[in-house]
Amino acid sequence: MPTVSFHFDKSVLAKLIEAAPEETIHITLSLDTPPSADMSPPQGSAAGQTVAPQGPLAGLLLQGLLQPGDVLSFQQRRAGRQATATVTAEGRLIVEGHTAPFTSPSKAAIAVTGSPINGWTLWRTADGRTLDALRNELQQN
Numbered sequence: 001m002p003t004v005s006f007h008f009d010k011s012v013l014a015k016l017i018e019a020a021p022e023e024t025i026h027i028t029l030s031l032d033t034p035p036s037a038d039m040s041p042p043q044g045s046a047a048g049q050t051v052a053p054q055g056p057l058a059g060l061l062l063q064g065l066l067q068p069g070d071v072l073s074f075q076q077r078r079a080g081r082q083a084t085a086t087v088t089a090e091g092r093l094i095v096e097g098h099t100a101p102f103t104s105p106s107k108a109a110i111a112v113t114g115s116p117i118n119g120w121t122l123w124r125t126a127d128g129r130t131l132d133a134l135r136n137e138l139q140q141n
Helices: 010-018 058-062 105-113 131-140
Strands: 071-076 081-087 093-095
Touching: 058 131, 071 105, 081 105, 093 105
Parallel strands: none
Antiparallel strands: 071 081, 081 093
């Protein structure tokens, strides 16, 4: 039977210890092949492999306009809705209150609103920029 090992960076453990009881913490696991015996994994990588972002957010991650762990938010005051989502290294969004990550901003927004909506104009970064504004910035470079 295979053995499963989990190795967490000290910062992850600190976050778990500091979390409030009502706080949701998302941990993304990926399956990798173990490094060969004569090679040790680079610092900060799981089994020596880096995750390549895919999907609609990949370009924003690759150009540094988004970072894994960035928290996006949206607020619809009239509808009384608000939500947060965390960007993963794979280019997905983990929406607070949902177990599965979403592959696009619009799918993540639909999961919260229950109706078709443009997630690119809805989700905002911590500094208030929409994902659409980041995408426009990426296209101009």
